Amino acid sequence: MPASHPLTDHIDPNAKSTFARRILPGIACLLAVALLAAAVAVIQIARTIDSDALVREHFLTGKAFEAHRRGMSRHVADNAFWGDAYANLSTRVNLDWAYEQANLGPSLYEDFGYDAVFVIDADGKTTYSVIRGELVQVDARQWLENGLQTLLADARLAVEDDETSSGVLTAGGQPALASAAVMTTGRSDIEEQPGPASTLVFVDLMDRDWLLEVGEAYAVKGLRIDDGNERIDGALTELIRLDGSPVRFTWSVSQPGEYLLWMTLPVLGAVTLGLGLLAWLLLCQALKTVRIMEASYKRLAISRTALASSEERFRDVAEAASDWIWETDQNAQLTYLSARFEEITGHAPAAWIGRPLIDLLLTDHAALQDWLTGKHSVPLRCSYHAADGCVRHCRLSAREIRSGVQLLGYRGTASDVTEETKAQARVQYLSQHDALTGLPNRNRLRDYLESKLNSLNKASRLTVLYIDLDRFKPVNDTLGHGAGDEVLIGVANRLKQCIRGDDLVARLGGDEFVMVVSRLQHNEDIEMLCARVVGVVSEPFSYEDKQIHIGASVGIAVAPTDASQASELLRCADIALYQAKADGRGTWCFYGVEMDKRLHERRNQEDELRQA
Known part of the structure; x- marks a missing residue:
């Protein structure tokens, strides 16, 4: 085409080599730096996540032990401050009531998992003992090692305030959580016997299965006694036995950050290769585009005005997330309503064309006018009556339509937020009730x-x-x-x-x-x-x-x-x-x-x- 020769005369013969020599390396370096920064950020995030997980699991471990201790204290208080238990176990032992009728017998092991139940009189003699649900004759001082006397002394002090005592002891070479309470009538009609009452003791052995179960209840996996092997730094907590010696525990840290790295870094690598290939293909295509750019310039110039107008309308509508589209003249009288208007409201668009927008909406006229003449930075929430008589809520977004400096009208969207409004009201109610x-x-x-x-x-x-x-x-x-x-x-x-x-x-x-x-x-x-x-x-x-x-x-x-x-x-x-x-x-x-x-x-x- 002869007309194309003047356009091609303006093409720089070195444009292709300059593009490949300067722009391609710059884009590649920028891409590499961005991907490297992303990798460093992911690694740092993973470390932070692992650190936060360790802190959270350390807290949950302590919470698990404390919750179980409190539960044991409540259980031993419920049974020790019980008039029937006082009458049948404190000064004399009624085996039929305690064990055969399962008031303080095998049910404590079967239902609550308590490994040992002892009743110890004021002289330290064990008058009643149940080990793993079986009635046996066992001296609590032999079954429980150092610290039992401290536990009993604390219980006798605590009974003055209707409280219990608890602590960590040793049983059979492994730690055990024990809770004790002096038996009382529980303010019942049962007559209180002279002399000091006996003490009721519940014991939970902190063995492997017990620790795993307690840890799982608080999302702490692999809770166990620390033996110095296979332990992550920081994954350690300790309890102090009543004799002053510590017992340390560790667990299997979840390490979600490490999992994130294993999942993310391969993907990031694949993305790097993919983006590199894509960039190369795009650059090759760009080189081809340079050769035809001047030839298409005149055609693009002819359609520029129409395209700009179309892009402006598309941008206006896209920026205001639409359900139905509306337009008004400079007096805010409706000139256009999209088909979605009838689907959402039930009103026919023809019935509203030419009528003021304020007639449709349940809002103040001055507020609507101020919003239209403002910058429209914040959507306007309002309501209207649908064709079926129901009140619906919507969110209006708008932009001015101008020709140069002359205001022609307004264009925008109305997003139906009725369900969102109801949900917010429900959430507000639940937050207060x-x-x-x-x-x-x-x-x-x-x-x-x-x-x-x-x-x-x-x-x-x-x-x-x-x-x-x-x-x-x-x-x-x-x-x-x-x-x-x-x-x-x-x-x-x-x-x-x-x-x-x-x-x-x-x-x-x-x-x-x-x-x-x-x-x-x-x-x-x-x-x-x-x-x-x-x-x-x-x-x-x-x-x-x-x-x-x-x-x-x-x-x-x-x-x-x-x-x-x-x-x-x-x-x-x-x-x-x-x-x-x-x-x-x-x-x-x-x-x-x-x-x-x-x-x-x-x-x-x-x-x-x-x-x-």
């Missing part, structure tokens, strides 16, 4: 308390009742968690009937509830409310033709008398609850400063005993 009972949860309680305390004046009082259910654990143990859940729902419904107005009852978790009341000005009124709470909770619950009887203990704290901060007010109520339980359960107790002092004194005594 307990999933089982529907009561406000700890987060909602904290916000409510802070609001009430901030608005509290000198003439008003705010009462917090900390409620804990008595005898609830046997419900779960005997009838299952389904029965326990039904009881918790029933308790929640009964507690809601005890409040009115803007008072609040919340569930903190487990069998603990908190009631916040602002209408009670006198202690007599508070006691009447507590009596009602204890009364309604004590009424029997029906579950599968069974009558379930529980009770409640209540701790009371009053603002601003006891505290003026939410967390401190709850702490005071919790201390009062502890005292109420100590007074016999099924009752209530007001917080007093002397309770706090006794609590601190007990903790100081425990610290002194540990340091002794």
